[in-house]
Amino acid sequence: xxxxxxxxxxxxVPPWLTKAIALFWLGWVAVYIGTxxxxxxxxxxxxxxxxxxxxxxIEPAVNRMEGWGIRRGVGTGIVFIGTIGAIAGFSAAVGxxxxxxxTEFVDQVPSYLDDIDSWIFRNFNTHVDFDEVRNExxxxxxxxxxxxxxxxxxxxxxxxxxxxxxxxxxxMLFTFYLVAEGPKLRRTVCSFLEPERQATVLAIxxxxxxxxxxxxxxxxxxxxxxxxxxxxxxxxxxxPFPLPLALWVGVVSQFIPVIxxxxxxxxxxxxAVIDQPSTGLWxxxxxxxxxxxxxxxxxxxxxxxTMEIHVAVAFGSVLVGSALLGVVGALLALPFTxxxxxxxxxxxxxxxxxxxxxxxxxxxxxxxxAEPT
Numbered sequence: 001x002x003x004x005x006x007x008x009x010x011x012x013v014p015p016w017l018t019k020a021i022a023l024f025w026l027g028w029v030a031v032y033i034g035t036x037x038x039x040x041x042x043x044x045x046x047x048x049x050x051x052x053x054x055x056x057x058i059e060p061a062v063n064r065m066e067g068w069g070i071r072r073g074v075g076t077g078i079v080f081i082g083t084i085g086a087i088a089g090f091s092a093a094v095g096x097x098x099x100x101x102x103t104e105f106v107d108q109v110p111s112y113l114d115d116i117d118s119w120i121f122r123n124f125n126t127h128v129d130f131d132e133v134r135n136e137x138x139x140x141x142x143x144x145x146x147x148x149x150x151x152x153x154x155x156x157x158x159x160x161x162x163x164x165x166x167x168x169x170x171x172m173l174f175t176f177y178l179v180a181e182g183p184k185l186r187r188t189v190c191s192f193l194e195p196e197r198q199a200t201v202l203a204i205x206x207x208x209x210x211x212x213x214x215x216x217x218x219x220x221x222x223x224x225x226x227x228x229x230x231x232x233x234x235x236x237x238x239x240p241f242p243l244p245l246a247l248w249v250g251v252v253s254q255f256i257p258v259i260x261x262x263x264x265x266x267x268x269x270x271x272a273v274i275d276q277p278s279t280g281l282w283x284x285x286x287x288x289x290x291x292x293x294x295x296x297x298x299x300x301x302x303x304x305x306t307m308e309i310h311v312a313v314a315f316g317s318v319l320v321g322s323a324l325l326g327v328v329g330a331l332l333a334l335p336f337t338x339x340x341x342x343x344x345x346x347x348x349x350x351x352x353x354x355x356x357x358x359x360x361x362x363x364x365x366x367x368x369x370a371e372p373t
Contacts, residue, residue, distance in 0.1 A: 227250030230250065237282045248268070
Protein backbone atom coordinates (compact mmCIF):
# COMPACT_ATOMS: atom_id res chain seq x y z
CA UNK A 1 0.00 0.00 0.00
CA UNK A 2 1.35 3.39 -0.93
CA UNK A 3 2.06 5.81 1.89
CA UNK A 4 0.58 9.30 2.03
CA UNK A 5 3.95 10.77 1.06
CA UNK A 6 4.05 8.61 -2.11
CA UNK A 7 0.59 9.71 -3.26
CA UNK A 8 0.37 12.39 -5.91
CA UNK A 9 -0.05 15.84 -4.44
CA UNK A 10 -3.55 16.09 -5.90
CA UNK A 11 -4.72 12.96 -4.03
CA UNK A 12 -3.32 13.80 -0.60
CA VAL A 13 -5.70 14.53 2.31
CA PRO A 14 -5.45 18.20 3.24
CA PRO A 15 -3.96 18.72 6.71
CA TRP A 16 -6.87 20.95 7.78
CA LEU A 17 -9.36 18.12 7.02
CA THR A 18 -7.48 15.69 9.26
CA LYS A 19 -7.42 18.28 12.03
CA ALA A 20 -11.12 19.04 11.56
CA ILE A 21 -12.05 15.33 11.80
CA ALA A 22 -9.96 14.92 14.95
CA LEU A 23 -11.50 18.01 16.52
CA PHE A 24 -14.99 16.80 15.61
CA TRP A 25 -14.53 13.47 17.37
CA LEU A 26 -12.85 15.09 20.35
CA GLY A 27 -15.78 17.50 20.60
CA TRP A 28 -18.28 14.64 20.34
CA VAL A 29 -16.52 12.74 23.13
CA ALA A 30 -16.43 15.89 25.30
CA VAL A 31 -20.14 16.56 24.73
CA TYR A 32 -21.04 12.92 25.43
CA ILE A 33 -19.04 12.84 28.66
CA GLY A 34 -20.29 16.29 29.69
CA THR A 35 -23.93 15.34 29.08
CA UNK A 36 -23.51 12.21 31.17
CA UNK A 37 -21.92 14.19 33.99
CA UNK A 38 -24.73 16.76 33.95
CA UNK A 39 -27.34 14.00 34.12
CA UNK A 40 -25.51 12.28 36.97
CA UNK A 41 -25.05 15.54 38.88
CA UNK A 42 -28.45 17.00 38.04
CA UNK A 43 -29.71 16.88 41.64
CA UNK A 44 -26.55 18.56 42.95
CA UNK A 45 -26.67 21.24 40.25
CA UNK A 46 -30.33 21.87 41.09
CA UNK A 47 -29.46 22.25 44.77
CA UNK A 48 -26.70 24.72 43.88
CA UNK A 49 -29.09 26.70 41.67
CA UNK A 50 -31.70 26.91 44.44
CA UNK A 51 -29.02 27.90 46.94
CA UNK A 52 -27.76 30.62 44.62
CA UNK A 53 -31.29 32.02 44.20
CA UNK A 54 -31.93 32.02 47.96
CA UNK A 55 -28.56 33.66 48.59
CA UNK A 56 -29.44 36.43 46.11
CA UNK A 57 -32.78 36.88 47.87
CA ILE A 58 -31.47 37.23 51.43
CA GLU A 59 -28.13 38.95 50.78
CA PRO A 60 -29.64 42.49 50.75
CA ALA A 61 -30.93 41.92 54.30
CA VAL A 62 -27.55 40.56 55.41
CA ASN A 63 -25.74 43.50 53.78
CA ARG A 64 -28.00 45.90 55.64
CA MET A 65 -27.30 44.19 58.97
CA GLU A 66 -23.59 44.26 58.17
CA GLY A 67 -23.93 48.02 57.80
CA TRP A 68 -25.39 48.06 61.31
CA GLY A 69 -22.22 46.39 62.61
CA ILE A 70 -23.48 42.78 62.68
CA ARG A 71 -21.06 40.17 61.33
CA ARG A 72 -22.16 38.49 58.09
CA GLY A 73 -22.24 35.02 59.62
CA VAL A 74 -24.45 36.18 62.52
CA GLY A 75 -26.68 38.18 60.17
CA THR A 76 -27.12 35.18 57.88
CA GLY A 77 -28.07 33.05 60.89
CA ILE A 78 -30.65 35.63 62.00
CA VAL A 79 -32.24 35.68 58.55
CA PHE A 80 -32.27 31.86 58.48
CA ILE A 81 -33.95 31.62 61.89
CA GLY A 82 -36.55 34.23 60.97
CA THR A 83 -37.33 32.54 57.65
CA ILE A 84 -37.60 29.07 59.17
CA GLY A 85 -39.82 30.40 61.96
CA ALA A 86 -42.13 32.11 59.47
CA ILE A 87 -42.41 28.98 57.32
CA ALA A 88 -43.04 26.77 60.36
CA GLY A 89 -45.72 29.12 61.71
CA PHE A 90 -47.42 29.36 58.33
CA SER A 91 -47.39 25.57 57.84
CA ALA A 92 -48.72 24.95 61.35
CA ALA A 93 -51.54 27.47 60.99
CA VAL A 94 -52.70 26.29 57.57
CA GLY A 95 -52.19 22.59 58.40
CA UNK A 96 -54.17 22.85 61.62
CA UNK A 97 -57.03 24.64 59.89
CA UNK A 98 -57.13 22.13 57.04
CA UNK A 99 -56.92 19.08 59.32
CA UNK A 100 -59.65 20.43 61.61
CA UNK A 101 -61.95 21.19 58.70
CA UNK A 102 -61.43 17.76 57.15
CA THR A 103 -62.18 16.09 60.48
CA GLU A 104 -65.36 18.12 60.87
CA PHE A 105 -66.37 17.27 57.32
CA VAL A 106 -65.91 13.54 57.94
CA ASP A 107 -67.96 13.78 61.14
CA GLN A 108 -70.76 15.63 59.34
CA VAL A 109 -70.98 13.33 56.31
CA PRO A 110 -73.99 11.40 57.79
CA SER A 111 -75.94 14.64 58.30
CA TYR A 112 -75.04 15.77 54.75
CA LEU A 113 -76.41 12.50 53.39
CA ASP A 114 -79.61 12.96 55.40
CA ASP A 115 -80.02 16.48 54.00
CA ILE A 116 -79.56 15.19 50.45
CA ASP A 117 -82.13 12.46 51.08
CA SER A 118 -84.62 15.04 52.42
CA TRP A 119 -84.07 17.32 49.41
CA ILE A 120 -84.65 14.42 46.98
CA PHE A 121 -87.84 13.45 48.82
CA ARG A 122 -89.20 17.01 48.75
CA ASN A 123 -88.53 17.49 45.05
CA PHE A 124 -89.01 13.99 43.62
CA ASN A 125 -91.16 12.29 46.29
CA THR A 126 -88.79 9.38 46.64
CA HIS A 127 -86.12 8.15 49.03
CA VAL A 128 -82.56 7.11 48.31
CA ASP A 129 -80.99 4.57 50.63
CA PHE A 130 -77.71 6.13 51.79
CA ASP A 131 -77.20 3.68 54.65
CA GLU A 132 -74.77 1.57 52.65
CA VAL A 133 -72.81 4.64 51.56
CA ARG A 134 -72.74 5.95 55.14
CA ASN A 135 -71.53 2.66 56.55
CA GLU A 136 -68.95 2.26 53.78
CA UNK A 137 -67.53 5.72 54.34
CA UNK A 138 -67.68 6.00 58.12
CA UNK A 139 -68.07 2.63 59.79
CA UNK A 140 -66.41 -0.02 57.71
CA UNK A 141 -64.89 1.46 54.62
CA UNK A 142 -63.30 4.62 53.35
CA UNK A 143 -61.70 6.14 56.42
CA UNK A 144 -60.36 2.84 57.72
CA UNK A 145 -59.03 1.89 54.29
CA UNK A 146 -57.19 5.18 53.97
CA UNK A 147 -55.74 4.77 57.46
CA UNK A 148 -54.58 1.24 56.62
CA UNK A 149 -53.02 2.36 53.37
CA UNK A 150 -51.22 5.16 55.19
CA UNK A 151 -49.92 2.72 57.78
CA UNK A 152 -48.68 0.36 55.08
CA UNK A 153 -46.79 3.16 53.36
CA UNK A 154 -45.39 4.75 56.50
CA UNK A 155 -41.89 3.42 55.78
CA UNK A 156 -41.88 4.92 52.30
CA UNK A 157 -43.22 8.18 53.69
CA UNK A 158 -40.44 8.27 56.29
CA UNK A 159 -37.81 7.73 53.60
CA UNK A 160 -39.30 10.53 51.50
CA UNK A 161 -39.32 12.92 54.46
CA UNK A 162 -35.70 12.08 55.30
CA UNK A 163 -34.72 12.76 51.70
CA UNK A 164 -36.48 16.13 51.77
CA UNK A 165 -34.81 17.02 55.08
CA UNK A 166 -31.37 16.09 53.70
CA UNK A 167 -31.88 18.19 50.57
CA UNK A 168 -33.13 21.09 52.69
CA UNK A 169 -30.07 20.86 54.94
CA UNK A 170 -27.81 20.78 51.87
CA UNK A 171 -29.50 23.87 50.39
CA MET A 172 -29.18 25.70 53.71
CA LEU A 173 -25.50 24.79 54.00
CA PHE A 174 -24.64 26.04 50.50
CA THR A 175 -26.79 29.15 50.97
CA PHE A 176 -25.12 30.01 54.27
CA TYR A 177 -21.69 29.77 52.63
CA LEU A 178 -22.73 31.84 49.60
CA VAL A 179 -24.11 34.64 51.78
CA ALA A 180 -21.73 34.63 54.76
CA GLU A 181 -18.68 34.38 52.50
CA GLY A 182 -20.18 36.41 49.65
CA PRO A 183 -17.51 39.15 49.35
CA LYS A 184 -14.69 36.62 49.72
CA LEU A 185 -16.30 34.37 47.09
CA ARG A 186 -16.63 37.23 44.63
CA ARG A 187 -13.01 38.19 45.24
CA THR A 188 -11.91 34.60 44.57
CA VAL A 189 -13.92 34.39 41.33
CA CYS A 190 -12.62 37.73 40.07
CA SER A 191 -9.01 36.72 40.77
CA PHE A 192 -9.22 34.32 37.82
CA LEU A 193 -10.45 37.01 35.41
CA GLU A 194 -8.97 39.95 33.59
CA PRO A 195 -9.82 43.43 34.99
CA GLU A 196 -12.39 44.29 32.30
CA ARG A 197 -14.12 40.94 32.77
CA GLN A 198 -14.12 41.42 36.53
CA ALA A 199 -16.25 44.55 36.15
CA THR A 200 -18.76 42.70 33.97
CA VAL A 201 -19.04 39.73 36.34
CA LEU A 202 -19.47 41.96 39.38
CA ALA A 203 -22.10 44.04 37.56
CA ILE A 204 -24.10 40.93 36.67
CA UNK A 205 -23.70 39.57 40.22
CA UNK A 206 -24.91 42.81 41.83
CA UNK A 207 -27.77 43.08 39.34
CA UNK A 208 -28.90 39.52 40.13
CA UNK A 209 -28.90 40.31 43.85
CA UNK A 210 -30.83 43.54 43.26
CA UNK A 211 -33.48 41.96 41.02
CA UNK A 212 -33.94 38.82 43.11
CA UNK A 213 -34.12 40.83 46.33
CA UNK A 214 -36.57 43.18 44.65
CA UNK A 215 -38.68 40.23 43.55
CA UNK A 216 -38.88 38.84 47.10
CA UNK A 217 -39.51 42.33 48.51
CA UNK A 218 -42.36 43.14 46.12
CA UNK A 219 -43.93 39.70 46.46
CA UNK A 220 -43.75 39.94 50.26
CA UNK A 221 -45.51 43.32 50.30
CA UNK A 222 -48.25 42.03 48.00
CA UNK A 223 -48.60 38.89 50.14
CA UNK A 224 -49.04 40.95 53.32
CA UNK A 225 -51.63 43.23 51.68
CA UNK A 226 -53.50 40.24 50.27
CA UNK A 227 -53.48 38.42 53.62
CA UNK A 228 -54.79 41.48 55.49
CA UNK A 229 -57.56 42.14 52.96
CA UNK A 230 -58.71 38.53 52.87
CA UNK A 231 -58.50 38.20 56.66
CA UNK A 232 -60.85 41.18 57.12
CA UNK A 233 -63.36 39.95 54.53
CA UNK A 234 -63.21 36.29 55.65
CA UNK A 235 -63.94 37.43 59.21
CA UNK A 236 -66.87 39.58 58.09
CA UNK A 237 -68.56 36.93 55.93
CA UNK A 238 -67.91 34.16 58.45
CA UNK A 239 -65.38 31.90 56.71
CA PRO A 240 -63.93 29.34 59.17
CA PHE A 241 -60.31 29.90 60.20
CA PRO A 242 -60.07 33.36 58.59
CA LEU A 243 -56.46 34.14 59.56
CA PRO A 244 -54.80 30.86 58.42
CA LEU A 245 -56.76 30.89 55.16
CA ALA A 246 -55.89 34.55 54.56
CA LEU A 247 -52.21 33.75 55.09
CA TRP A 248 -52.55 30.85 52.67
CA VAL A 249 -54.08 33.06 49.98
CA GLY A 250 -51.49 35.80 50.46
CA VAL A 251 -48.42 33.58 50.33
CA VAL A 252 -49.45 31.05 47.68
CA SER A 253 -50.94 33.61 45.29
CA GLN A 254 -47.72 35.64 45.26
CA PHE A 255 -44.96 33.05 45.32
CA ILE A 256 -46.36 30.39 42.96
CA PRO A 257 -46.25 31.73 39.38
CA VAL A 258 -49.17 31.59 36.93
CA ILE A 259 -51.43 29.07 38.76
CA UNK A 260 -50.78 30.43 42.26
CA UNK A 261 -53.85 32.66 42.27
CA UNK A 262 -56.25 29.83 41.40
CA UNK A 263 -54.54 27.35 43.70
CA UNK A 264 -54.62 29.84 46.59
CA UNK A 265 -58.31 30.63 46.18
CA UNK A 266 -59.38 26.98 45.90
CA UNK A 267 -58.74 26.07 49.55
CA UNK A 268 -60.75 28.85 51.26
CA UNK A 269 -63.49 28.44 48.66
CA UNK A 270 -63.73 24.71 49.37
CA UNK A 271 -63.80 25.19 53.15
CA ALA A 272 -66.38 27.97 52.85
CA VAL A 273 -68.64 25.85 50.62
CA ILE A 274 -68.41 22.92 53.04
CA ASP A 275 -69.34 25.23 55.91
CA GLN A 276 -72.10 27.15 54.08
CA PRO A 277 -72.77 27.40 50.31
CA SER A 278 -73.72 31.10 50.54
CA THR A 279 -70.45 31.81 52.34
CA GLY A 280 -68.64 30.06 49.50
CA LEU A 281 -70.31 32.37 46.97
CA TRP A 282 -69.23 35.48 48.86
CA UNK A 283 -65.72 34.04 49.16
CA UNK A 284 -65.52 33.57 45.40
CA UNK A 285 -66.72 37.13 44.78
CA UNK A 286 -64.14 38.50 47.22
CA UNK A 287 -61.27 36.59 45.62
CA UNK A 288 -62.23 37.78 42.11
CA UNK A 289 -62.62 41.43 43.16
CA UNK A 290 -59.34 41.54 45.06
CA UNK A 291 -57.49 39.92 42.17
CA UNK A 292 -58.65 42.69 39.85
CA UNK A 293 -57.62 45.36 42.37
CA UNK A 294 -54.21 43.75 42.76
CA UNK A 295 -53.62 43.33 39.02
CA UNK A 296 -54.57 46.86 37.98
CA UNK A 297 -53.79 49.01 41.06
CA UNK A 298 -51.47 47.43 43.63
CA UNK A 299 -49.09 45.27 41.62
CA UNK A 300 -48.07 47.88 38.98
CA UNK A 301 -47.27 50.45 41.68
CA UNK A 302 -45.29 48.07 43.91
CA UNK A 303 -43.31 46.29 41.19
CA UNK A 304 -42.56 49.43 39.16
CA UNK A 305 -39.28 50.06 41.01
CA THR A 306 -38.30 46.49 41.84
CA MET A 307 -39.07 44.12 39.02
CA GLU A 308 -41.03 45.37 36.02
CA ILE A 309 -41.54 42.63 33.42
CA HIS A 310 -44.08 42.57 30.63
CA VAL A 311 -46.89 40.11 31.30
CA ALA A 312 -46.23 38.13 28.11
CA VAL A 313 -42.49 37.93 28.85
CA ALA A 314 -43.16 36.82 32.44
CA PHE A 315 -45.64 34.16 31.33
CA GLY A 316 -43.29 32.85 28.65
CA SER A 317 -40.34 32.73 31.06
CA VAL A 318 -42.37 30.74 33.57
CA LEU A 319 -43.36 28.23 30.89
CA VAL A 320 -39.75 27.83 29.76
CA GLY A 321 -38.49 27.48 33.33
CA SER A 322 -41.17 24.93 34.14
CA ALA A 323 -40.34 22.90 31.03
CA LEU A 324 -36.63 22.87 31.90
CA LEU A 325 -36.62 22.39 35.68
CA GLY A 326 -40.23 21.81 36.73
CA VAL A 327 -41.51 23.68 39.77
CA VAL A 328 -38.05 24.99 40.65
CA GLY A 329 -37.63 26.43 37.17
CA ALA A 330 -41.02 28.13 37.37
CA LEU A 331 -40.06 29.78 40.67
CA LEU A 332 -36.65 30.90 39.43
CA ALA A 333 -37.84 32.07 36.00
CA LEU A 334 -39.01 35.55 36.98
CA PRO A 335 -35.88 36.65 38.90
CA PHE A 336 -33.67 35.25 36.14
CA THR A 337 -35.68 37.05 33.47
CA UNK A 338 -35.58 40.31 35.43
CA UNK A 339 -31.79 40.02 35.79
CA UNK A 340 -31.31 39.29 32.09
CA UNK A 341 -33.64 42.13 31.14
CA UNK A 342 -31.83 44.58 33.43
CA UNK A 343 -28.42 43.52 32.13
CA UNK A 344 -29.45 43.80 28.47
CA UNK A 345 -31.11 47.19 28.99
CA UNK A 346 -27.99 48.46 30.74
CA UNK A 347 -25.55 47.43 28.02
CA UNK A 348 -27.49 47.83 24.80
CA UNK A 349 -27.34 50.96 22.69
CA UNK A 350 -30.21 53.42 23.00
CA UNK A 351 -31.25 55.73 20.19
CA UNK A 352 -33.49 58.77 20.06
CA UNK A 353 -36.95 58.12 18.67
CA UNK A 354 -37.81 60.13 15.57
CA UNK A 355 -41.28 61.38 16.47
CA UNK A 356 -41.74 63.01 13.03
CA UNK A 357 -41.06 59.75 11.23
CA UNK A 358 -43.48 57.89 13.50
CA UNK A 359 -46.18 60.49 12.90
CA UNK A 360 -45.74 60.31 9.11
CA UNK A 361 -45.91 56.51 9.23
CA UNK A 362 -49.14 56.67 11.24
CA UNK A 363 -50.67 59.10 8.73
CA UNK A 364 -49.76 56.85 5.81
CA UNK A 365 -51.39 53.87 7.52
CA UNK A 366 -54.49 55.94 8.18
CA UNK A 367 -54.77 57.00 4.53
CA UNK A 368 -54.37 53.41 3.31
CA UNK A 369 -57.11 52.19 5.62
CA ALA A 370 -59.40 55.01 4.51
CA GLU A 371 -58.95 54.28 0.80
CA PRO A 372 -61.85 52.29 -0.74
CA THR A 373 -61.05 48.74 -1.78
